[in-house]
Amino acid sequence: MLAQDQIELLTAYVDGELSPRQREVALRLVNESSEARRILIELQENAHRIKQLPRHTLDAHFTAEVVEAVATRPMEPVRAARPITFPLRWVPYAAAGVAAAVLFMVGTAGVLYLAFGYNWNGLENDNGIAKNERNDVAPVDPKPAPPVNEGDKSVPPRKTPNPLPGNIMAGVIEQFTAPIPPERSVDLTFAELHDKAQVAERLAAEIENNPALHLDVSVRNNPQAIDRLKNALKAAGVKLVVDPTSEAALKKGGKVEFLVYAENLKADEVTKLLKELAVAGKKTTNPYHKVKVSPLAKQERERVVALLGEDPDKRNEFTDKGIIGPRPKANPKADRVVIVLPQTTDAKRSEELKQFLLQPARPQPGSVRVLVRIHQE
Amino acid sequence: MSDDAKLIADCLKGNSAAFGELVSRHQDRLYNTVLRLLDQPEDARDVVQEAFLHAYQSLRSFKGDARFFTWLYRIAVNAAISHKRKKRLVLRLAPTVDGEGGIDPLDPHETNRPGHALEMAEQEKRVHEALARLSSEHRSVLVLKDMDGMKYEEMADVLNVPIGTIRSRLHRARLELREILLADEAGAAETTG
Numbered sequence: 420m421l422a423q424d425q426i427e428l429l430t431a432y433v434d435g436e437l438s439p440r441q442r443e444v445a446l447r448l449v450n451e452s453s454e455a456r457r458i459l460i461e462l463q464e465n466a467h468r469i470k471q472l473p474r475h476t477l478d479a480h481f482t483a484e485v486v487e488a489v490a491t492r493p494m495e496p497v498r499a500a501r502p503i504t505f506p507l508r509w510v511p512y513a514a515a516g517v518a519a520a521v522l523f524m525v526g527t528a529g530v531l532y533l534a535f536g537y538n539w540n541g542l543e544n545d546n547g548i549a550k551n552e553r554n555d556v557a558p559v560d561p562k563p564a565p566p567v568n569e570g571d572k573s574v575p576p577r578k579t580p581n582p583l584p585g586n587i588m589a590g591v592i593e594q595f596t597a598p599i600p601p602e603r604s605v606d607l608t609f610a611e612l613h614d615k616a617q618v619a620e621r622l623a624a625e626i627e628n629n630p631a632l633h634l635d636v637s638v639r640n641n642p643q644a645i646d647r648l649k650n651a652l653k654a655a656g657v658k659l660v661v662d663p664t665s666e667a668a669l670k671k672g673g674k675v676e677f678l679v680y681a682e683n684l685k686a687d688e689v690t691k692l693l694k695e696l697a698v699a700g701k702k703t704t705n706p707y708h709k710v711k712v713s714p715l716a717k718q719e720r721e722r723v724v725a726l727l728g729e730d731p732d733k734r735n736e737f738t739d740k741g742i743i744g745p746r747p748k749a750n751p752k753a754d755r756v757v758i759v760l761p762q763t764t765d766a767k768r769s770e771e772l773k774q775f776l777l778q779p780a781r782p783q784p785g786s787v788r789v790l791v792r793i794h795q796e
Numbered sequence: 797m798s799d800d801a802k803l804i805a806d807c808l809k810g811n812s813a814a815f816g817e818l819v820s821r822h823q824d825r826l827y828n829t830v831l832r833l834l835d836q837p838e839d840a841r842d843v844v845q846e847a848f849l850h851a852y853q854s855l856r857s858f859k860g861d862a863r864f865f866t867w868l869y870r871i872a873v874n875a876a877i878s879h880k881r882k883k884r885l886v887l888r889l890a891p892t893v894d895g896e897g898g899i900d901p902l903d904p905h906e907t908n909r910p911g912h913a914l915e916m917a918e919q920e921k922r923v924h925e926a927l928a929r930l931s932s933e934h935r936s937v938l939v940l941k942d943m944d945g946m947k948y949e950e951m952a953d954v955l956n957v958p959i960g961t962i963r964s965r966l967h968r969a970r971l972e973l974r975e976i977l978l979a980d981e982a983g984a985a986e987t988t989g
Contacts (some may be wrong), residue, residue: 466941
């Protein structure tokens with residue numbers, strides 16, 4: 420009997436959305452368990468059945484009918500953007516959550532007050548626990564308490580206020596007033612990436628959260644940008660190979676777009692690489708200007724498959740039919756290769772492309788797939 | 797600028813022919829998805845038409861941060877689910893009619909092999925009926941994934957739910973469909989045996 424998480428692994432396998440490591444686990448499970456094999460085959464057959472459902476076409480008049488109907492319906496003006504994007508039915512829950520958080524803070528502060536009193540500087544509570552008996556607590560500000568008005572003996576000395584509730588409140592406020600990050604993409608300039616740590620953190624989070632990325636990079640000069648990328652990759656121990664069709668386009672110049680594809684870089688390496696590219700040169704202007712980071716869309720993935728001439732997801736299936744002969748055994752010490760893809764799908768497979776396709780252990784576990792579109796402004 | 801984006805820009809300038817081009821470009825793919833979410837071809841046609849009209853009216857609010865097709869899908873899938881919900885309410889009050897709302901005849905090219913068309917039609921009917929027994933939520937994720945080949949991410953965009961929800965819905969939907977089809981096969985075997 421398979422466990423729930425094993426069945427989940429099988430359904431996700433059918434969805435085709437497992438990471439290389441998860442896929443390995445799934446395949447191991449299928450190899451070891453006849454029940455898993457049976458379930459997987461059934462699930463795949465059912466998915467295939469749905470896929471095979473016949474496609475129908477609408478009648479010839481449909482388009483004309485829609486265009487005709489459109490003529491009678493004017494376009495609506497753009498609605499003003501709403502500051503809150505979640506449905507209003509969540510508001511009561513959010514309000515209840517905030518109320519609960521405030522109650523929790525007040526309660527916690529009360530308990531702490533009763534337990535330790537106000538005197539945080541002395542770290543000595545009303546029960547007489549001495550500072551040296553609580554040496555597991557980090558020392559705090561050794562500054563003496565503010566001077567007390569000596570003349571007025573009737574007024575008890577004013578104690579230092581407990582900073583805890585204020586700190587918690589500040590954190591809560593910060594949390595609730597933080598800008599809502601865009602859901603799908605991060606749009607930034609390389610100058611921002613270089614100057615603002617916050618931008619770099621956000622970029623790193625976006626890259627970390629996506630197993631397949633699309634980077635749309637605007638550059639000021641194509642050859643300089645590719646050259647710089649080559650050097651940055653080399654410094655990271657990765658080789659950049661350029662397909663001859665792209666090499667020719669580079670030499671010819673002009674506003675041609677180049678697609679760079681990598682599948683053996685870790686998320687942190689991608690972030691580091693972008694940061695490296697963001698560093699402005701001392702003498703010349705940085706060729707890298709802007710980057711938009713988003714998850715790799717299906718259309719883009721299809722483009723990669725067409726230009727590579729094989730589907731990276733189907734290489735390690737049961738029937739690994741390598742188009743260009745048997746694959747070499749994995750060699751972890753071999754160069755990792757990133758490629759500037761061919762300009763067209765018709766081009767004959769070049770030595771550079773073969774070098775990329777034949778690199779061992781591709782993709783490595785934990786790596787992300789990255790398609791970089793470099794285009795000159 | 798993608799071709800869709802150019803056509804949208806033309807539409808916004810008042811060129812309705814550009815919208816016609818957008819419609820003819822996406823209509824069939826959209827229709828097939830909606831057809832599998834609903835049971836009646838006429839209903840699917842109406843929903844797709846309404847989705848295009850709605851898209852046209854709201855075109856100014858399309859920001860271009862998603863693909864036009866994904867945006868269109870979102871409108872159509874929501875309309876289909878809403879239509880189905882309304883229809884169910886009506887059906888509860890009206891007697892059911894068997895044999896209606898089938899699928900159009902198969903493509904004639906498929907009928908070359910003797911018996912093939914019959915097998916295909918039988919299989920299609922079974923799958924279609926099994927899908928019809930699923931909830932709208934389960935049905936929509938299976939159709940978007942298996943028929944349209946969408947990724948979790950795109951599906952999350954279209955259905956406006958988190959990716960985790962898509963994953964778990966698909967998991968449950970696949971298991972439910974499997975159970976239905978297994979029970980169906982077992983029933984068929986008993987009948988013939």
